[in-house]
Amino acid sequence: MAKVNENLLSLGGRYLFSEIAARTGKFTAAHPEVRLIRMGIGDVTRPLVPSVIRAMHAAVEDCASAETFRGYGPEHGYDFLREAIVRTDYAGTGIDIDEVFVSDGAKSDTGNFGDLLSRDNLIGIPDPVYPVYADTGSIAGRPLRYIPCNEGNGFCGDIPSERLDAVWLCYPNNPTGAVISREKLARWVRYALENECLILYDSAYEAFIRDADIPHSIYEIPGAKECAVEFRSFSKTAGFTGVRCGYTVVPKDLKIRSANGRKISLNPLWERRQSCKFNGASYISQRGAEAVYSPQGRLEIREVIDAYLETASLIRRTFLEAGLTPCGGNNSPYIWARCPHGMSSWEFFDFLLARAGVVITPGAGFGAEGEGWFRTTAFASREATLEAMNRMKDIIK
Numbered sequence: 001m002a003k004v005n006e007n008l009l010s011l012g013g014r015y016l017f018s019e020i021a022a023r024t025g026k027f028t029a030a031h032p033e034v035r036l037i038r039m040g041i042g043d044v045t046r047p048l049v050p051s052v053i054r055a056m057h058a059a060v061e062d063c064a065s066a067e068t069f070r071g072y073g074p075e076h077g078y079d080f081l082r083e084a085i086v087r088t089d090y091a092g093t094g095i096d097i098d099e100v101f102v103s104d105g106a107k108s109d110t111g112n113f114g115d116l117l118s119r120d121n122l123i124g125i126p127d128p129v130y131p132v133y134a135d136t137g138s139i140a141g142r143p144l145r146y147i148p149c150n151e152g153n154g155f156c157g158d159i160p161s162e163r164l165d166a167v168w169l170c171y172p173n174n175p176t177g178a179v180i181s182r183e184k185l186a187r188w189v190r191y192a193l194e195n196e197c198l199i200l201y202d203s204a205y206e207a208f209i210r211d212a213d214i215p216h217s218i219y220e221i222p223g224a225k226e227c228a229v230e231f232r233s234f235s236k237t238a239g240f241t242g243v244r245c246g247y248t249v250v251p252k253d254l255k256i257r258s259a260n261g262r263k264i265s266l267n268p269l270w271e272r273r274q275s276c277k278f279n280g281a282s283y284i285s286q287r288g289a290e291a292v293y294s295p296q297g298r299l300e301i302r303e304v305i306d307a308y309l310e311t312a313s314l315i316r317r318t319f320l321e322a323g324l325t326p327c328g329g330n331n332s333p334y335i336w337a338r339c340p341h342g343m344s345s346w347e348f349f350d351f352l353l354a355r356a357g358v359v360i361t362p363g364a365g366f367g368a369e370g371e372g373w374f375r376t377t378a379f380a381s382r383e384a385t386l387e388a389m390n391r392m393k394d395i396i397k
Contacts, residue, residue, distance in 0.1 A: 007141045016131050016365035017041050020349075027353050036353075037388040039315075039376045040361040042174070042333065044239045046307065048288070049300035052238060055291035059284040070283040075274045077102025077247065081286045084293040085247060089232070093219040099251050099267060101274060102289075104244040104281045106204045106233035111136045112277070113200065113229065113248070116269050117166060118259070124167030126157050128175055128366030128373070130202070133168045148369050149176065155327055155336070156180050159187055163195045169218075170202035172209060175366045175375040176336040177328015179214050185221055192227035198256055199228040204246075207237040207305055209331045225251035229266070236333060236379075238292045238301055245285040308333050311385045312378035318389040322396045333378040336363070340396045345371055356391035 014022065020040055028036065048056075062068040076082070082100045103109050111132050123137050127146040137144050145164060147157040155178035156171075169188065171180040192199050199218065206216040218224045233246035240246075250270045255263040291297045309330070316329035319337050329335040339348040345362030352358050361377075363370030380388065 005139065007139050011135060011138060015135070016361070019365070020359065020361065023349070024353070024359055034357045036357050036359055037380060037384050037391070038359045039380055039385070039388055040359045042236065042377045042379060043241050044236060044308075044379050045381055046239060046304050048239050048243070049297065049304060051291045051294055051297035051300055052288045056243075056284050056288040059287035062287075063283070073280040073283055073286070075278055075280045076100075076271060077281065078283070078286050081290045082247075084290050088293045088298075090217065090219065090249070093217060094225065095219060095249055095251065099249055100247055101250065101270060102245065102247045102281050102286060103274075103278065104285075105235060105240075105246040106202065106231045106248075107132055108278075109231050109246065109248045110200070110202060112273070113231075113270070114140050114142070115273050115277075116266055117142070117198075117256075121165035122163075124160060124164040124197075125367075126168060126170065126173075127368060128363060128370035129168070130170060130174045131366065133170075133200075134367070146367065146369075149173075149178070150369055151325075151327075154178060156184055159191050164197050166198040166200060167192070168200045168202065170204075172205040172328070172332035173334075174202075174205065175334055175361065175363070175370070177326075177332035177334035177375075178336075179209065179211070179331045182213060182215050182221070185215055185218060189218070189221045189224050189227060193223050196257070197227065198254075199224070201228050201230045203230050204233040205236055205332055205334075206232070207301070208309060208333055210309065211331055214331060219249070219251075225253045227254065229254065234289050234292060237305070238289070239304065240285070240289070243285050243288060245281050245289045307382070308378045311380070311382055314382070314385055315376055315378060315389065318393055319396075322393055324396065329378070335376045335378070336373060337376075339363075339372050339374055343372075345374055348374055352392065352395075355395055356388070358388045358391055 082097045085100050086097050114136055119141050122143050125134050125144050125146050126149045149155045149157040155176040201218040218228045218230055230249040234240035250267045252267045254266050258264050312329040312333055315335045316326050319326040324337045326335050326337040345364035349362040361375040363373030
């Protein structure tokens with residue numbers, strides 16, 4: 001008889017957002033008259049911008065003609081998109097086209113990159129954390145070392161004194177909305193170089209950064225190409241949560257050690273892994289992503305993100321007026337705040353659902369340090385957000 005991966009059994013319970021959906025569904029069934037406002041899961045609500053729609057329509061037409069039809073594409077992505085990424089997102093960093101690997105989203109890549117790492121690597125995990133980092137590490141049976149991220153350290157975590165084999169960093173952060181200074185990120189790079197530690201840098205929300213002194217990419221830091229992989233996504237940047245497209249940068253200078261101590265480049269290993277397990281993002285989605293980098297596309301995307309940031313600012317102001325001390329909401333679509341009245345995270349989730357018909361994300365779902373906190377997102381419409389804030393402001397004081 002086949003045997004189960006026992007590590008999966010140790011995860012326990014549902015995935016965080018599945019649990020939220022289950023509780024919300026139960027409430028809706030019991031109270032069909034309540035119009036819920038969902039501010040928990042970070043899904044976008046604004047439509048794809050016109051430049052992207054035109055490009056995707058043209059790509060569909062390509063598929064209708066024998067002369068322009070596309071079948072299997074390259075596993076690492078079409079050059080037209082990779083060239084646009086290098087030219088725009090990584091100008092001045094020295095990143096080359098063959099260091100960019102297009103995928104169906106950052107969630108897949110962050111979950112799959114562990115295939116390249118030995119199971120006995122000690123992995124640093126920020127707490128609170130995007131669940132995929134911790135869950136995929138646990139599924140693989142790797143030892144995890146949690147790095148507390150709290151008010152005392154600006155939700156950025158302290159550089160560890162012990163040696164880690166790899167560490168996850170995410171800025172702007174999901175779930176806390178915190179950003180990292182250039183100086184702090186440079187300290188992480190120095191730590192990684194000195195300890196031969198691999199940095200797994202999730203930069204999915206970099207498009208929301210508006211402060212000029214906050215780095216958009218870890219490769220702005222000297223030496224990062226020798227120690228860091230960077231993950232990015234078009235999901236929040238361009239509304240591709242349903243379209244699915246993202247990419248990962250694996251520099252050729254980045255090496256880790258084999259069991260016999262030999263240094264191995266991760267770039268060809270990631271290409272080999274993707275060629276084996278992934279058939280590439282669709283031609284249509286990649287043409288849409290390419291349009292994000294056109295002059296008109298960039299203007300349109302900027303307007304959408306500005307609108308989300310305006311909504312985030314509205315949430316942040318409401319929380320401040322209610323006496324909370326939120327993190328995020330200025331360079332991030334997430335706002336993180338302490339639960340009022342001394343409630344636990346799930347108590348506040350149920351309380352807010354019952355009293356206001358508003359769905360948030362309980363901080364405890366992101367780790368032990370998230371207990372007593374909650375996350376909201378700025379992706380609802382301005383009208384829905386205004387109503388949610390009106391419903392919430394009196395009961396959270």
